[in-house]
Structure formats: structure tokens, C-alpha cells
Amino acid sequence: MTSILNADLHCHSVVSDGTLTPEALALRAKANGVELWALTDHDEIGGQLRAAAAAKEVGLRYLTGVEISVTFANETVHIVGLGFDATDPRITEGLQATRGGRGQRAQEMSAQLAKVGIHGAYEGALRFVGNPELISRTHFARFLVESGVCRDTPEVFRKYLTDGKPGFVPHRWASLQQAVQWITDCGGLAVIAHPGRYRFTANEQYALFSEFKAHGGQAVEVVTGSHSPSEYVTYADMAKEFGLAASRGSDFHSPDESHTDLGALPYLSGELTPVWELLAHRIQ
Ligand code: AMP
Numbered sequence: 001m002t003s004i005l006n007a008d009l010h011c012h013s014v015v016s017d018g019t020l021t022p023e024a025l026a027l028r029a030k031a032n033g034v035e036l037w038a039l040t041d042h043d044e045i046g047g048q049l050r051a052a053a054a055a056k057e058v059g060l061r062y063l064t065g066v067e068i069s070v071t072f073a074n075e076t077v078h079i080v081g082l083g084f085d086a087t088d089p090r091i092t093e094g095l096q097a098t099r100g101g102r103g104q105r106a107q108e109m110s111a112q113l114a115k116v117g118i119h120g121a122y123e124g125a126l127r128f129v130g131n132p133e134l135i136s137r138t139h140f141a142r143f144l145v146e147s148g149v150c151r152d153t154p155e156v157f158r159k160y161l162t163d164g165k166p167g168f169v170p171h172r173w174a175s176l177q178q179a180v181q182w183i184t185d186c187g188g189l190a191v192i193a194h195p196g197r198y199r200f201t202a203n204e205q206y207a208l209f210s211e212f213k214a215h216g217g218q219a220v221e222v223v224t225g226s227h228s229p230s231e232y233v234t235y236a237d238m239a240k241e242f243g244l245a246a247s248r249g250s251d252f253h254s255p256d257e258s259h260t261d262l263g264a265l266p267y268l269s270g271e272l273t274p275v276w277e278l279l280a281h282r283i284q
């Protein structure tokens with residue numbers, strides 16, 4: 001398979017912080033011309049069977065997917081896993097453990113927001129949650145928009161939910177090694193998600209790429225809804241420098257919130273090794 005493929009290997013459903021069901025996403029991906037799809041919910045693979053079945057129904061090739069939250073150099077980094085066996089207990093148990101802290105974190109976020117006069121945020125956020133094990137900052141953001149505190153979700157993150165702001169609660173996620181291992185132990189391939197989004201120094205970024213590679217990570221997202229065109233070039237160069245394959249994905253969450261729709265991205269450059277070439281045997 002060539003790099004000229006409309007692959008969308010990063011998006012979210014109601015099983016994490018997206019607003020569409022896996023079935024609706026499969027239909028939307030197909031309608032948008034996607035040729036190979038993966039649903040990558042945060043820290044959760046409960047939607048994988050539904051997504052694979054829906055993909056088959058609409059005639060769309062499918063790879064299993066997940067996006068794992070990791071703490072690296074005191075920052076949250078996301079590692080996408082593709083093509084793993086979603087029934088293997090090593091990944092299901094690892095993810096269950098890492099999801100565990102979300103409930104407590106949400107209660108603490110709510111208590112902090114109450115101190116700045118925003119009451120009932122936990123209960124409010126819960127109304128937007130599709131999966132009780134997966135309450136995320138996005139659900140708080142939707143509640144704060146609905147209740148008129150902010151105009152849109154980026155404003156909520158800017159004013160309340162990022163480091164140093166009143167509703168931010170630091171959290172320790174899985175380690176980089178754990179995330180890469182859960183994915184690769186189960187036959188999958190680990191991908192550094194949207195590297196352009198982390199606020200790392202050049203040294204920290206170098207450490208992330210080298211350690212990721214040392215743990216068995218094999219790819220990096222180059223073309224993503226979170227990158228600017230100049231970052232496509234930067235991370236294509238990083239992929240080549242570190243001998244990593246390249247991935248492509250919109251990171252679509254919702255028709256109302258996401259600026260990049262499923263499948264609506266430039267193709268990967270022909271000089272990169274696309275992840276789907278390494279995962280040909282895992283495509284359903
Ligand atoms: P959590 O895993 O609960 O920390 O939530 C992280 C999610 O919040 C990400 O996956 C994004 O969907 C969303 N998010 C993070 N930063 C922003 C932002 N600045 N604007 C809008 N959404 C954001």
C-alpha cells in the first residue's frame with residue numbers, strides 16, 4: 001500500500017470524549033472517503049467490537065485503536081496504539097487500571113471549580129458522559145459551555161482546565177514504557193500522537209522520541225488535525241531521523257467542536273513509511 005491512502009487512524013466516540021457513536025463515525029468516515037479507519041478512544045477499547053462491525057457493514061477497512069494517556073517529563077503525552085488484539089487481557093487490564101483515577105480527579109476538579117463560584121460541575125459533566133469510567137476534561141468543558149460560563153470549549157480549557165488554572169488537577173497517568181508495552185505485547189504498533197502539541201524543550205522532545213523508540217515504539221503522527229502544515233514537515237523529518245513510520249489521523253471528536261473532519265487531511269509524503277504498511281496483516 002502506498003502513502004496515497006485516505007487513512008484516518010485517530011478519532012473519538014461516545015465511549016470516551018467524542019459525541020458520535022462508533023456506528024455514526026463509521027458512516028461519516030465512509031461518506032468522507034476514508035479508506036482505512038481506526039477508532040482511538042482515550043484509555044478505553046470498549047468501542048472496538050462495535051467499530052469493527054460497523055466498518056465491515058459499510059465496507060471500510062479497519063484497524064483496532066486506542067489513545068493512551070502517559071506522564072512523561074511532568075507532561076501528559078498521548079500514545080496511540082493500532083492493530084492490537086483488543087481481547088488480550090494485558091491491554092484491557094492495563095487500560096482499566098489507568099482509567100481508575102479519573103473519577104477521583106473529576107471530583108477534585110469540581111471542588112476546585114466550586115471555589116471560583118462554578119457549582120455542580122461534576123454532576124453537570126456527568127450528563128455529557130457516555131461511559132461512566134471515562135469522565136474527561138472535555139465533558140467538563142461541554143458543561144461550562146452549556147451553562148454559559150464560556151463561549152466554546154477552547155475558551156474553557158484556556159480559562160479553567162489547563163495547568164495553573166482553577167479547575168486543573170494534576171494527574172499521574174501510565175508510564176511511557178507501560179503504554180508501549182501494553183500495545184506491542186498484544187501485537188499492535190505504538191505511535192506518538194500529535195507531537196507538535198506538547199510544550200517540550202528540544203531536549204525533552206529528543207528524550208521522548210529516543211525513549212519511545214527504546215521501549216519498542218515504531219511510529220509518529222505526522223499529518224494530524226493538531227498539526228500546522230509546517231509541523232507536517234517538522235515531524236516528517238523527525239520520523240526519518242528516528243527511523244519511525246508515519247501515521248495520519250484527524251483526531252475528530254464532534255461535528256460541533258472539531259475543526260478537522262474525518263478523512264479531511266493532506267496525504268502523507270511519499271518518502272515516509274506509512275504505518276499501514278507495517279500493519280497490513282492486522283487490517284480487518
Ligand atoms: P483528559 O484526558 O481528561 O485530560 O482530557 C483531554 C482531552 O481534552 C483531549 O483529548 C482533548 O479532547 C481535550 N482538550 C485538551 N486540550 C484542549 C483544548 N485546549 N481545547 C479543546 N479541547 C482540549
Ligand code: MN
Pocket residue numbers: 012017042138253
Ligand atoms: Mn479527547
Ligand code: MN
Pocket residue numbers: 067078193194
Ligand atoms: Mn490526544
Ligand code: MN
Pocket residue numbers: 010011012067251
Ligand atoms: Mn485524540
